[in-house]
Amino acid sequence: MSRRLTSRVCFEAKRPRDFWRNQSKWRCYVSMKVSSRLSFAVAMVFSALVQAQAIILFATADPAANTTAPTGPLANSGWQYEGTFGSFLGTPIGPHYFITAQHLGTQSSVFTFQGLQYDILQQFSGPGSDLRIYRVSQIFPAFAPLYLGNDEVGKHLTVIGRGTRRGDGIFLNGVLKGWSWGTGDGIQRWGENEVAAIVPVLGLGDFLFASFDQNGLTNEAHLSSGDSGGAVFIDDGGVWKLAGINFAVDGPFYTDADGGGAFLAVLFDKRGFYEGDSAPYALVTGDASVPSGFYATRLSSNRAWIESVVGPGMANISSRAFVDLGDNATIAGFIIRGDTAQLKRVVMRGIGPSLQVNGVPLSGRLLDPMLELRDSEGGLIFSNDNWRSSPQQFDIQASGLAPTDDHEAAIIAGFLPGLYTAILRGANNSTGIGLLEVYDVDDSGDPEFVNLSTRARVGNNDKVLIGGVIVRAANRKILFRALGPSLAAQGLTGTLLDPFLELHDSNGVLLSSNDNWPDAPNRDEIIASTLSPPDIRESAILIATPPGNYTAIVRGADGAVGIGLLELYLLE
Known part of the structure; x- marks a missing residue:
């Protein structure tokens, strides 16, 4: 035997x-x-x-x-x-x-x-x-x-x-x-x-x-x-x-x-x-x-x-919001940190015509999205209206992230560490509900996304700000913030006066919610992160999330509307 x-x-x-x-x-x-x-x-x-x-x-x-x-x-x-x-x-x-x-x-x-x-x-x-x-x-x-x-x-x-x-x-x-x-x-x-x-x-x-x-x-x-x-x-x-x-x-x-x-x-x-x-x-x-x-x-x-293959950190943010004119455009910011000799390959998409809910085209969707990419000084790096007209068409297709509608926009680029901004507008001053997405497609651990954010006009019902994020990091905490009142210090008018924040898992289950961040059960941890919101009416959720897909929803308390900012910080 x-x-x-x-x-x-x-x-x-x-x-x-x-x-x-x-x-x-x-x-x-x-x-x-x-x-x-x-x-x-x-x-x-x-x-x-x-x-x-x-x-x-x-x-x-x-x-x-x-x-x-x-x-x-x-x-x-x-x-x-x-x-x-x-x-x-x-x-x-x-x-x-x-x-x-x-x-x-x-x-x-x-x-x-x-x-x-x-x-x-x-x-x-x-x-x-x-x-x-x-x-x-x-x-x-x-x-x-x-x-x-x-x-x-x-x-x-x-x-x-x-x-x-x-x-x-x-x-x-x-x-x-x-x-x-x-x-x-x-x-x-x-x-x-x-x-x-x-x-x-x-x-x-x-x-x-x-x-x-x-x-x-x-x-x-x-x-x-x-x-x-x-x-x-x-x-x-x-x-x-x-x-x-x-x-x-x-x-x-x-x-x-x-x-x-x-x-x-x-x-x-x-x-x-x-x-x-x-x-x-x-x-x-x-x-x-x-x-x-x-x-x-x-x-x-x-x-x-x-982790050397899959990479730690945050892999993506996708934000659905009402895309309006001027300061009410939808803006995604991302900070890349890491080895200054390496490029982080990123795909950005502006989606509108293909948006659906339960297989039915979304009413009021943005019919012709236009995408801009800017550096930390506001300088224009790339822009695109219809992705098939882009000289990057074949690279976009090879990434596996080509939009499904020819009227949608996409940009692919390699980035050194720094701060970048993607802006979603409607072509010819059109408006509607759009989806702005930023994807990390090289999946290397260095450089990595350490901050993702989206600013948009927050309305009611289908016009709330919805941010989806893919988290790859294990045993890392993420701070979600919803800002509104403090945006007025940047010269913005019509800001969201009392943001309310929810966090859901990939099955739609509510994990946490917050109205005013000082009321959070882990208020002291939020303060210790040095990233507590500047206004007590703003919201924050600090949570250790296992890797997976998550959705953050920003709405106005008591039906309020205005310009709001959703932010995600990967903490050490």
């Missing part, structure tokens, strides 16, 4: 080093396909203790079990972030990036997420790990926050995979002892477990290990062939964060003498299970020295590499 890690990376067709004491070996799963592509790792199986025989059996044979998003305490525990990469899974972790297992190879030229296909442009392989990150051309509407702490052991986890399910029963003297692995059906499933240990492996880094226990959780889960690249999420104070990428399973397996037999049966707990190289099955009894379990590559141990 030996302990094997089943399914892993077969680099250059060589066997990895023996692992877990001297009697341990690793096992690769090879799926013979027409393309001769290797397919590794493991499919999910679910268990529950149903007999007092120290054997974990499966709770159900229903192939539909755990194939839809979990609910109750496990709602929003990671299922919503999974997409498909060929026959396997991947997880978006940034506006343009998803992560999966390196040993899968290149499964496809596209990644499918929430029913849409994203074209793959580039890949990045983690040094000394089984991780691989892919860059796509389009922007993901949502992506998973990362767990980057070092205290995973003991934390509740959910695990998601797309591998094989329960197969035929295995009997001994007419008594059911377990089930063989079934065939792969390509259906996404989830289960739960707990992080039991952090296990280092030479040449592959650290792994999260979860034991398959007889006294496990309601949906106690193991993995099987086909689950590689799936995700492990852990509960971090009520927020589920991506902590690992499925890699391998192991256990006290029985095989034939030369160790070449295929593993064909499910794993039970350490008191007994079946393994068959060929009929008849052989029963392994007695206590094994270690339990069976599964391994996921630990993301927190690879933080530096992940």
